[in-house]
Amino acid sequence: MRTENAVAPKTIYLKDYTPAPYQAAYVNLSFNLLPGKTIVTSEVKYAKNPAGVSNDLVLDGEEQNILSVALNGQRFESYTIEDGQMRIVNPGDEFILTIISEIDPAANTALEGLYQSQGNYCTQCEAEGFRRITYYQDRPDVLSVFTVRIEADAKLYPVLLSNGNLQEEGGLPDGRHFRVWHDPFPKPCYLFALVAGDLQRVADTFTTMSGRQVDLHIYVRAGDEKQCGHAMESLKKSMKWDEEVYGREYQLDLFNIVAVSDFNMGAMENTSLNIFNTALVLAHQETATDSDFMSVEGVIAHEYFHNWTGNRVTCRDWFQLSLKEGFTVFRDQEFSADLNSRAVQRIDDVNGLRRLQFPEDGSPLAHSVQPDQFIEISNFYTKTIYEKGSELIRMQHTLLGAQTFRKATDLYFDRYDGHAVTCDDFVQCMADASGRDLSQFFRWYKQAGTPTVQFSSAYDSAKQSYTLTFKQSQPDTPEQTNKQPLHIPVAVGLLDANGKEVLPTQVLELTAREQTFTFTDLPGRPVPSILRGFSAPVKLETDLSDDDLRLLQVHDSDGFNKWEAGQTLALRTIERVMKDPAADISQYVADVGALIAQGLQGIGDKALLARALTLPMIGVIAQHQAVIDPAAIDAARTAIVHQIKRAHKEALAALYDANGNPGSFSITPEAMGRRALQAAVLEILTSTNGTGCAARAKAHYDAADNMTDRVTALASLSDSSQPQRAEVLADFYKRFKDYPLVVDKWFSLQAIANREQIFEDLTMLRNHADFNIKNPNRVRSLYSAFAINNPVKFHDPSGKGYAFLRDVIIELNTINPQIAARMVTPLREWKRYTPALQALMKAALEAIQATPNLSGDVFEIVSKSLNA
Numbered sequence: 001m002r003t004e005n006a007v008a009p010k011t012i013y014l015k016d017y018t019p020a021p022y023q024a025a026y027v028n029l030s031f032n033l034l035p036g037k038t039i040v041t042s043e044v045k046y047a048k049n050p051a052g053v054s055n056d057l058v059l060d061g062e063e064q065n066i067l068s069v070a071l072n073g074q075r076f077e078s079y080t081i082e083d084g085q086m087r088i089v090n091p092g093d094e095f096i097l098t099i100i101s102e103i104d105p106a107a108n109t110a111l112e113g114l115y116q117s118q119g120n121y122c123t124q125c126e127a128e129g130f131r132r133i134t135y136y137q138d139r140p141d142v143l144s145v146f147t148v149r150i151e152a153d154a155k156l157y158p159v160l161l162s163n164g165n166l167q168e169e170g171g172l173p174d175g176r177h178f179r180v181w182h183d184p185f186p187k188p189c190y191l192f193a194l195v196a197g198d199l200q201r202v203a204d205t206f207t208t209m210s211g212r213q214v215d216l217h218i219y220v221r222a223g224d225e226k227q228c229g230h231a232m233e234s235l236k237k238s239m240k241w242d243e244e245v246y247g248r249e250y251q252l253d254l255f256n257i258v259a260v261s262d263f264n265m266g267a268m269e270n271t272s273l274n275i276f277n278t279a280l281v282l283a284h285q286e287t288a289t290d291s292d293f294m295s296v297e298g299v300i301a302h303e304y305f306h307n308w309t310g311n312r313v314t315c316r317d318w319f320q321l322s323l324k325e326g327f328t329v330f331r332d333q334e335f336s337a338d339l340n341s342r343a344v345q346r347i348d349d350v351n352g353l354r355r356l357q358f359p360e361d362g363s364p365l366a367h368s369v370q371p372d373q374f375i376e377i378s379n380f381y382t383k384t385i386y387e388k389g390s391e392l393i394r395m396q397h398t399l400l401g402a403q404t405f406r407k408a409t410d411l412y413f414d415r416y417d418g419h420a421v422t423c424d425d426f427v428q429c430m431a432d433a434s435g436r437d438l439s440q441f442f443r444w445y446k447q448a449g450t451p452t453v454q455f456s457s458a459y460d461s462a463k464q465s466y467t468l469t470f471k472q473s474q475p476d477t478p479e480q481t482n483k484q485p486l487h488i489p490v491a492v493g494l495l496d497a498n499g500k501e502v503l504p505t506q507v508l509e510l511t512a513r514e515q516t517f518t519f520t521d522l523p524g525r526p527v528p529s530i531l532r533g534f535s536a537p538v539k540l541e542t543d544l545s546d547d548d549l550r551l552l553q554v555h556d557s558d559g560f561n562k563w564e565a566g567q568t569l570a571l572r573t574i575e576r577v578m579k580d581p582a583a584d585i586s587q588y589v590a591d592v593g594a595l596i597a598q599g600l601q602g603i604g605d606k607a608l609l610a611r612a613l614t615l616p617m618i619g620v621i622a623q624h625q626a627v628i629d630p631a632a633i634d635a636a637r638t639a640i641v642h643q644i645k646r647a648h649k650e651a652l653a654a655l656y657d658a659n660g661n662p663g664s665f666s667i668t669p670e671a672m673g674r675r676a677l678q679a680a681v682l683e684i685l686t687s688t689n690g691t692g693c694a695a696r697a698k699a700h701y702d703a704a705d706n707m708t709d710r711v712t713a714l715a716s717l718s719d720s721s722q723p724q725r726a727e728v729l730a731d732f733y734k735r736f737k738d739y740p741l742v743v744d745k746w747f748s749l750q751a752i753a754n755r756e757q758i759f760e761d762l763t764m765l766r767n768h769a770d771f772n773i774k775n776p777n778r779v780r781s782l783y784s785a786f787a788i789n790n791p792v793k794f795h796d797p798s799g800k801g802y803a804f805l806r807d808v809i810i811e812l813n814t815i816n817p818q819i820a821a822r823m824v825t826p827l828r829e830w831k832r833y834t835p836a837l838q839a840l841m842k843a844a845l846e847a848i849q850a851t852p853n854l855s856g857d858v859f860e861i862v863s864k865s866l867n868a
């Protein structure tokens, strides 16, 4: 329901940006947490901003009752409130405004602003949640020093936290107590945070490069303390890495992390008081998979890195979101690559980009990394802003080289510490530090859509020279046509016919629509390894023969391209089988046999072998189809896996056995690689879902001493109709029913099943006592798992999959608009599917659009999807 002070959907444009009319010299907030309501007193000293273009003070505010307003201590009533904004006409050059208002955190199911999670209070202010706490200029370019007093019942809420340092604390009558926190560093209000609750503290320390000791505290619910070790280690590693790689030190004496169960996304980088989804803090071998361990490490790092990239240097406006998100994703990806396997990290990151960002770039919701307009900024926390944004930083790193890039980031931090800036400012630092003209490169920030790069090659044996010709093209996207060529770094190496590298990696720079590069002194026709390390986020169209790709798959010194060559071969094979189910794919099956044989000889990295043995996922294959038919893709993919199994059953079983659990659990890259390899092999071995498969998967489950192996076994059983499936699911639930994050997995593992009874299963899960529509993790564990990771059944020709998602979006629209809008994602690419599926997807979108009281969040995604 749109409440009285909610705001009608309105498009905001980058071109309309003007500086804030007033600056805030300080902000004193006082929270009185009472049963049934919270009283917020905000006292702000404002001063006219010399750069401002208006004399009116305009404050954003939603979902609150104003109790009183005072100007310089005098009761003040000459303000207007309209469309979620309080306006005071010409209040003067300098004044103190005090607003007392009442809010209701217990009724806040949107999980924005101040809300309650399992009884504890917490906040989420990015992007525009602060306006649900008090009236303020809720925009990132207003930086101020915050002092925060929190008062609450001492027994129920022994822990009271806000940003910065503890200044004062004490008891009060009636069993109440208070604390005062002061953050000396000016910050935008989206980084404000408050926590009040009954939480346990896990403590450690970190000594910074200048020798200062920082207290590190992780707050969790009683009983979860034992699951914090990995997060704490990850935090210390992040702090050290940022000192070593970027020269960045942490500035305060305390760094807090609080884990909460009800959270709209992964985590939030509030200054010195990060608030996390429990899913990205808690990790223990018995309850977390290897991929959970990796996510915890990556997200702890991500939020910590925001301290410099986002907090100390922040965004001028929300069109600059990628300034902090793209850069911070790049930093966390590099951190994970340094700590683990660089090639594996790159493969996984690129796979994610192709599966989730490429479709976005090809959808009606395509937008540039620095968008020109939006309705709801919360809809713009996208794969494009984050993951493509990171690729843009990576390309600048590639073009400048590591040393010059570091010079440029030093310049960026020197120039802009304490400021709110733009993506243009960032790229200007790159240009200034390197002396390079990056104006053409900046088009990457402005042009949406995934470019295509085609290459062809020619060898001249008389001249012993080799030419590579590249053509780039940019697709049209909503409101953008006739795009200009981009500045694209293409990392290239050359191999000879025996697989020996004859030209180490060079970065070719494409700037024109068509460009040719010549290499000389080559006695034989080389095989090119193009776009090494995926040096640019493009679709590469290659003219390489299958034989060339096979050579690269075995010999390329670039781990990413070695894998990529195998994936290209797999894609070609899948396309062949889609055209002709009887196509001869024996060569491909034999190539996979060679990989298995290598594995049996212990040659090569296990994690990479696991990825080489995994066919591209349906979502990645779909990106290569003119018209997407998930069932047809799945049929071809499955037929190939069956052939691989039939041809190599014994060798696969031997490879599985050779990589059994040695007993002592660890999360080293080697141990994770071994588990991943066993999982990839088990997936092939159990692909036919017969009795033998189920027995093998059950044995894997029974032998498991960790969550990774349990989930591997359950995933292998998920499509099965053998009795072991139900037995293992029941055992899993019984063991872990008290661990909400594991119960999430139990929901997901059933939601992703490609089996006949799926719609009955989904209904059972939806009605299960553990399902809770107000908990985003649980909603995602059922609905996102189904809609994103079960493409065949989600796109069931009956339309039942779409209806299932449609109904929850309509229900969530009033409960949690942000999550509701996010859930629309799998429907937005409707035009890319077969006509029959298109019609059903469109009908689902139209039903959502016709819902009364549609939130601005859902309205934006649904209307843009339909209007395209």
Ligand code: B3K
Binding pocket: 126, 127, 265, 267, 268, 269, 302, 303, 306, 325, 378, 381
């Ligand atoms: N900056 C937050 C995301 C906030 C999303 C608000 N809808 C988490 C992150 O990227 O680190």
Ligand code: ZN
Binding pocket: 302, 306, 324, 325, 328
């Ligand atoms: Zn971030």
